[in-house]
Amino acid sequence: MSELGAMRDQWYPVAMTKQLTAQGRDTLLMGAPIRVFADDGGTPKVTDGAGRALPVIDRFGHVWTSLGQPEKDLFTIPEVDQPGRRLVDVGVCRVRCSPLRAVENFLDIAHFPFVHTDILGSEPHTEVERYEVEIRDDVDEVWATKVKFFQPQAAKSAEGGITTDYMYRVCAPTCSVLYKTCPPKPEEWDVIALFVQPLTETLCDVWPYMALYDDDAEMTDLIHFQQMIFVQDRSVLENQLPALLPLDPGREIPTRADMTSIAYRRWLKRHGFTYGAQLVAA
């Protein structure tokens, strides 16, 4: 199992808590068969192919596990506990791509006008203004702040175009959380997370999750808005080459808009998070 490297001891989402049954879900975690199920008392359990119990955390509406021994607790999202937020389990979507590429795409803003046309972006408002990126050593996370982008329909709750502020956070090798302007409550941030379960190096189950201030929209409309956005990305993700995320600079020429992606790749490489990545220059 050495090819898993440092990613073996990390936490990964493997099911939606609400969907758990006693019969369970047979799935993969980085190539290893696992079963996720609810025991007699309804508590989530995960076992590996040999029937050995794996560690479990039930958080953010999803079941998390690890093939190794995580040193750290799963990250937290303090905003999720604020009263009045609607917590949205968007449901699984499978994508034939590297789990790291799924996260990297989530961090990108420049594709909005072309892939999420007239929703998260529109021509000719295609410029990504300068923003700030850092790897925060105290929390060991990648953060992008002061990101701004003009959006025709930033959220289900948005009426008309607005310039949206964003912050991005990579808090685990296959998980990212973004904070964006909350149209009905400007003093707060809407929280949208992407939890990615690495099935293999080139196949993943993606579990988007949201914590929003929106008292008007139907829950189904909130779910469908996010599914629409993610499935617009899906065909792009399935066609990216090379399939594995290159961690060494090569023929790819990043632009200023790619600063978050550069920091994410550096952070992955620094930690040896290389499952789904390639170290040979692309």
Next chain:
Amino acid sequence: MILYDYILSPSCYRVRLLAALIGRRLDLRAVDVHPGQEHLSEPMLALNPAGTIPVLSDDGLVLTESTAILSYLAARHAPDWLGEDTPAMRARVAQWLAFSQRLTDSAGAARAHDMLLAPGDIDALRGQATKALRELEAALSAARRRGESFLAGNRPTIADIACFPHVALAPDGGLPLDPYPSIRLWMRAIRALDGFVEMPGIHRLHELKPEPGPMPEVIRKEQA
């Protein structure tokens, strides 16, 4: 006209697409199919015992087959789309409407398997879908040699709208469309129609849009 709808459903998209092309407004009711399984809830089963979507409800009429909904919309609001100029054209439309069900059962099922983890024998589904796509490619290639761009003649009909979504979304189910040049030209013709709307996985034709002009602030400066 109420359409019980799911944004990721190609069969619902058939109805949304035709309504947009003929300029009719639908009152959309989002059904939480995934992950909520709401289409199998009691109120939805009371409306449609088959537990499928879309469902169209209009003036006491409830329709649960998307091709029947296409026929109804066209007959009521845009009869040209029925393609009833000649007995042969009418028969071709009927033929392709029936064929579209094979696409749903093969390419559609492959996509649901690959994307939303629906059960199914993926190799068998892709095999059936490939056969159907080859038949479609052969028919569209023959049509082009007759000088026709669409399935039933020289203008789009509900037959094209019924077949288009599952074909355009076939790559989502691991079925690339690279081997089918006539299918790709036909899809382009449909995407270029006035009033065309996209769904997730089917992008609009950016290359047909006018070149983006200068940024609005540049225009303001020039006018000042």
